[in-house]
Amino acid sequence: MITGPRDTVIRARKLRSFFAIFALALSALSVGCAYQTGYLPIRLFDSAEWKSASYWDGTRVEMIEHLLWSKRLDGLDKGAVISLLGPDPETTYFSEHDLVYPLGPERGLMSLDSEWLIIDFDDEGVVESYQVMGD
Numbered sequence: 862m863i864t865g866p867r868d869t870v871i872r873a874r875k876l877r878s879f880f881a882i883f884a885l886a887l888s889a890l891s892v893g894c895a896y897q898t899g900y901l902p903i904r905l906f907d908s909a910e911w912k913s914a915s916y917w918d919g920t921r922v923e924m925i926e927h928l929l930w931s932k933r934l935d936g937l938d939k940g941a942v943i944s945l946l947g948p949d950p951e952t953t954y955f956s957e958h959d960l961v962y963p964l965g966p967e968r969g970l971m972s973l974d975s976e977w978l979i980i981d982f983d984d985e986g987v988v989e990s991y992q993v994m995g996d
Contacts, residue, residue: 903927912947921964922976925993938986946978954996955979967995 904910904923911928914920928934934942942960943949949960960980967974974995983989 908945919965934988934991937988
């Protein structure tokens with residue numbers, strides 16, 4: 862079969878359209894995977910926003926990575942932690958730990974559990990450890 866310049870142009874346009882659609886689908890897939898694994902979004906930690914955040918709005922879940930990465934809790938005493946994060950709400954979850962803050966629904970597409978910031982102090986009242994746990 863003999864093809865002319867018009868057929869070549871049409872084939873090139875189809876090929877460009879295919880690659881554009883493929884790139885768009887790949888981008889959507891990568892964003893979806895990042896969201897499902899909990900890597901999006903991340904918000905800079907802000908003490909005032911943290912304190913005023915509700916459980917359901919996701920603010921604390923978005924801020925927790927920056928708070929942990931910044932190591933702002935290292936070396937603080939209990940009063941300084943409460944000044945930074947506010948008082949921890951009364952809860953029966955993780956009662957063996959010193960401070961427990963609810964972060965919100967776990968990250969991912971199917972969040973069935975909650976995430977919590979757990980903080981423990983040493984004998985001198987200084988932050989000994991902190992971690993995010995799910996219930």
